Amino acid sequence: MTRVFPIAYNTYREAVRDRVLYNLIVFALLIVSSALFIGQISIEVERVVLINMGLTSISIFGIVIAIFIGISLVWKEIERRTIYTVLAHPVHRWEFLFGKFIGLFGTLTFNAALMSLGFYAALFYLSHGIGRVDAYILVAIYFIVLQLMMMTALAMLFSTYSSPLMSSIFAFATFAIGTFSEDLHNFAAAAQGPAKGVMTLVAYIVPNFSSLNVISQVAHGIPVQSGLVFHNSVYAISYTVVVMFCAAAIFENRNFK
Amino acid sequence: MLALEIQGLSKTFSVGFWRKRPRCVLKPLNLTVEEGEVFGYLGPNGAGKTTTLKLLMGLVYPTTGTARIFGHSIDDPRAKMNIGFSPEQPYFYDYLTAQELLEYYAQLSGVPGLERAKRAAASLARVGLKDIDRLQLRKFSKGMLQRVDLAQAIVHDPKFLFLDEPMSGLDPIGRREVRDLIQELKDEGKTIFFSTHILSDAETLCDRVAVLNRGELKGIGVVRELLSGSEGSVEILWHGEAGRAEIDALGARTRISGAMTYAVLPQANLNAALDALRKVNARIESVNPVRHTLEEFFIEKLNLNSDEQPMEVARS
Numbered sequence: 001m002t003r004v005f006p007i008a009y010n011t012y013r014e015a016v017r018d019r020v021l022y023n024l025i026v027f028a029l030l031i032v033s034s035a036l037f038i039g040q041i042s043i044e045v046e047r048v049v050l051i052n053m054g055l056t057s058i059s060i061f062g063i064v065i066a067i068f069i070g071i072s073l074v075w076k077e078i079e080r081r082t083i084y085t086v087l088a089h090p091v092h093r094w095e096f097l098f099g100k101f102i103g104l105f106g107t108l109t110f111n112a113a114l115m116s117l118g119f120y121a122a123l124f125y126l127s128h129g130i131g132r133v134d135a136y137i138l139v140a141i142y143f144i145v146l147q148l149m150m151m152t153a154l155a156m157l158f159s160t161y162s163s164p165l166m167s168s169i170f171a172f173a174t175f176a177i178g179t180f181s182e183d184l185h186n187f188a189a190a191a192q193g194p195a196k197g198v199m200t201l202v203a204y205i206v207p208n209f210s211s212l213n214v215i216s217q218v219a220h221g222i223p224v225q226s227g228l229v230f231h232n233s234v235y236a237i238s239y240t241v242v243v244m245f246c247a248a249a250i251f252e253n254r255n256f257k
Numbered sequence: 258m259l260a261l262e263i264q265g266l267s268k269t270f271s272v273g274f275w276r277k278r279p280r281c282v283l284k285p286l287n288l289t290v291e292e293g294e295v296f297g298y299l300g301p302n303g304a305g306k307t308t309t310l311k312l313l314m315g316l317v318y319p320t321t322g323t324a325r326i327f328g329h330s331i332d333d334p335r336a337k338m339n340i341g342f343s344p345e346q347p348y349f350y351d352y353l354t355a356q357e358l359l360e361y362y363a364q365l366s367g368v369p370g371l372e373r374a375k376r377a378a379a380s381l382a383r384v385g386l387k388d389i390d391r392l393q394l395r396k397f398s399k400g401m402l403q404r405v406d407l408a409q410a411i412v413h414d415p416k417f418l419f420l421d422e423p424m425s426g427l428d429p430i431g432r433r434e435v436r437d438l439i440q441e442l443k444d445e446g447k448t449i450f451f452s453t454h455i456l457s458d459a460e461t462l463c464d465r466v467a468v469l470n471r472g473e474l475k476g477i478g479v480v481r482e483l484l485s486g487s488e489g490s491v492e493i494l495w496h497g498e499a500g501r502a503e504i505d506a507l508g509a510r511t512r513i514s515g516a517m518t519y520a521v522l523p524q525a526n527l528n529a530a531l532d533a534l535r536k537v538n539a540r541i542e543s544v545n546p547v548r549h550t551l552e553e554f555f556i557e558k559l560n561l562n563s564d565e566q567p568m569e570v571a572r573s
Contacts, residue, residue, distance in 0.1 A: 017352035080348040083316075085344060088314045088419075090334040090335065255317040256316040256317060257311075
């Protein structure tokens, strides 16, 4: 277990020295400049638009980075054979995978935190201050981080058995379906016969990103219930653990030819 | 104590997309390596050398058989506490420096925090890499990466080193330096198992060698005994052709090479041959026992029929 953290730190160090920070700089510039632009359109909706746009950007940027780095993280280690020297040390395969996951999730959380700072700076500029109602935005950001955690685990699961191209297709498709998972649940409830069973199964397998999206709610200053925070936290962590367990089971049995 | 004990280790992969068919890359292998021994694992490209090393490192799983390193099964992480592995054609993390990489590997092997930096620097110096503090690995040449590869294998001071083609990608000076390093490690009492198809390296460094071909062990031999064996023959080299007929009459194989005559004959007839040459006043250039070379052993073992059992040729 003690070997998980050096692997995580190494993953984080590699990712940060690669290109991730450049995305942050571009994003921060975009947020600030769009805030200046939005400020000139309307006094009534500028805040709502800024919060919607800012949080959606944090989410989309994070998901894209989670998928693109996540799918190549394990694949690159195998393809470039760096995994040979790592696994020749007294390291369990699951420790390697778990370390990679923590490293990438840490990078994404750091990334999201920096983007959130940029976002709050833009909000401060626009509103000339930060109010109590803006604290709800932190809950929305927390939910985005939970989504990133689940998406990182899924991207790593796909990368343990398929190529980066197929993994990215699987990951984006899962994200798209997960975004509309409420509709899947509704459809399963309305279905009849065998379709009901199949749809219910699919609805529970795909990640439920719908309930993790409270961006519109907080943009309108509506509080997020503490029960939902607890429920979403337990759900996201449980889902991630199950996905990582499946990824470790596949990875454990792979031959690195 | 046995450093390595391999019993019936084999690997068969499934190949093909739709219709999978088995392809055996390593037939059941039985092998032991003593502690402190330098063992050469020889074979042409595609013989199964790298597959054996991958099996021992737990990178691929065996179809049959087991292996133990210092008494621990290769499935047990404790087996990896005392080993260092240098793969062929190494790649490392692009954005790390060599010092950072070695500290990372040292940490994975459980080297205490305070010692890591010191050990990493010492290992890099030992493989001839100095003044590269700020240089990231993506800017390293192939030869420099090969040296980093060796440095990472020794950074945690393991008792047993597995080296896959350690001299490939190095220039002649680099090869010499790596050869000297392996010799130093041998003198320190390390056990070394290295694969190569460069026979001169094996001849210089190894105590014993095994020859592998098409996934099958063809033979194992003690290098010193192989090289000292004279087969009871001697070779004589003299100026001119005088005396050739007399030497031929003693059962020699002779041939003319420029202004010299070269003969190989049974050791028992050496005195008679020398007498015959003295009679014709021939100027003798040299008299030497005929020695085996590792190359002869290698070629001989490769030419064995595949249905023959591997044999222990000369083992002390």
